[in-house]
Amino acid sequence: MKFRLLLLISLLAAFPPLSTDMYIPAIPLLREQWGQPLVVINLTLIGFFISYCVFLLVYGPISDRYGRKRPLMAGIGIYIFASLACAASAGIHMMISARVVQAAGAASASALSLAICKDLFDAKSRERVMAHIAVIMALAPMMAPIIGSWVIYWSSWRWVFVIQALMGLVAFLGVYRMTESLTTFSTVSPRKVIGVYLRLLGNGRYISLLLAMSLLVFPLFAFIAGSSEIYMTHFGLGERTFGFFFGANAMASMLGAIVFGRLSAYVRMEKLVTVSFAGIMAAGFWMLLEPHQSPWSLALPMGAMTFFFGLNRPPTNNLILEQVDRDVGAASSLLVFTFMILGALSMGIVSLQWNDKIAVLGTMGAITGSLTFVFWLRFKSVFLARYER
Template sequence: MSNPGELKKIVPLLALLTAFPAFSTDMILPAIPSLAVIWDQPLAVVNLILISFFVTYGFFLLFYGPISDRYGRRRPLIAGILLYILASMLCAVANSAATLISFRILQAAGAAASASLSMAMTKDIFSGKERERILAYIAIIMALAPMFAPIVGGWILIYLSWHWIFFTQGMMGVLGLLGVIRTPETLKEFSQTPLSKVMHSYGNLLLNKSYIVMVLVMSVSLLPLYSFVAGSSDLYINGFGLSEQTFSYLFAFNALALMAGSMSCLKISQRTDSKYLMTAGFGGILLGGILILVTGQHGPWSFAIPMAMITYSIGISRPPSNHLVLEQVRKDAGAASSLLIFTYFTLGGLGMWVVSQNWMNRIDILGAIALGCGAFVLFSWMLLQKRSIGVVADE
């Protein structure tokens, strides 16, 4: 895969693999309120089908990354996708909340191979500003998943049952599997570390101060988005009294904001230093949190618009943020990618758990999370630049 034209052909596959988590979480969102009624369970219990997926997904990321550095990307990726397909079919025949949660844990264990290894493959193939542009392209394509996933889930609920949502996810896994089988190995230099010591890569990463600091700061910036994912269906359907289909359109509107942010990043980064995009993005998260606290109670759009501002801000800042984090390492890219996404999803699971509690006013909780996270990340980012940690290096 040395020809540049051939390299670019892998971008849609990388985007599909990276979108596995969005498809796996967002497609079931319209069904969550009705599942709570069917199984007579509170939202905090039913939302475990989201939270358990996130936590398990993040945990297994820690294994796929370093193993792929030792044995290549293809074999662990194929094994993970096969497990994902099997678990999706098991989810489709689940008949209780406990059973579905259990199978979702298995599904997450398989899906964990996709996002971490697709990011590692990106580092294998591309470098410098080109990698940053490819990450932006992937983010744009990937944003289609949260746009269409809840809409597809909503329409499935009209004509079929929620079980078919997981059948659809299984078919998506089959597409990804076929693409990976047709793709050559991207890792050029295999790690010589014995399997018994392969997890030691994380010890080296934990000693990399600049990498760990950037991972923690950038992960906090995503907390408002993951919190919104967990609370959105209850907020729109039960709070504002909207139908599952109307909810899916408003959720798609928010996903459109994410794609618009990624597209803006792609265009603006060609003329502007990426550090300014990150500053603007973190400031936008802070401003969006303030607007939710002030206007979010007035109606669906009074909440949706400032939430879209937050999501747009995440979209414009995430590609350079991911690129900057990966620039802090020169080897063990698989482990570095895994630890990065593990932190994203672990903190995201925490935000989901907080929002799922029995709050009197879920909108204010979401606004407070965005306000707090935006303020923390913006302040930290300004401090990092003064200490020269936040300088994007070109290769």
């Protein structure tokens, strides 16, 4: 039962990478098929994440009041319908609209997966559970572009969205069979939800740690938006080869989570987090200094950066949630919202007409890694005090 629950939570948490990474190999094809520039085609990604962020803020407080199951089933139902609409898109405008609706449904899954973890596990157990989930869900961005590229090669990009609809159906059935995880329901009415978020914004520990950790998504989401153009247009790789390069980068995230899970029993969490921030900073400078003459000039430093991100994500997500005692669903939603809205911003930045997108990614990694590293060294004792109490 516990294993099935972990698989379900992992699937829910993996909705964003499954909804984006499987589709990325199709971006150059859609540019050619619909005659649109990259900045317009990437609105299917940016619009997805903006809509996703907005609805994250809706599902969290609703789930605190009405439970996790009903909002999840409603959101996944919307996701299934919108995935089929994406598959039927006849042009870029319909695709953008369908992706916006698809994101509105997907937001329920990843926001409430964290809330379910908080419901069911204490702090120490939750950290280990999140490490296991991170390993499982890392398979999604690793396999999704490979699967997407093969689906596109053998049939059509439309079947990518049909597969996503089937994934949604599996999640819907899993949630239907799940026991409600929330035991204490909020009495805050939906009209007073804004007060919940104002209360969270007044929690200085939660907000400051959340913002510091969220900076690290800049190079990762920019890589998602820019990788197909760099690998396929700039370096001339085919769809299948691109899928393997992209999947290998996602494997680095999985390895980081595995290493954390293994070392956390012997090395204190804060030491592993400190090493991870230093590693992201170093990988950013490596990317800036490396001559950009082959795909490996992006793959190697980006793989290192992603590894260190995977190393810190389970403990830092857990540490952020430890800064709150109530409104957990809203806090979980705001956490993912902040990650995704900054990620959408970075996607917009990298989609501009830069001469060297690899240098843009390296600059993002070096700056955000440095800022987060310095912040952590200065204030880590404040956040660890609640974790260790």
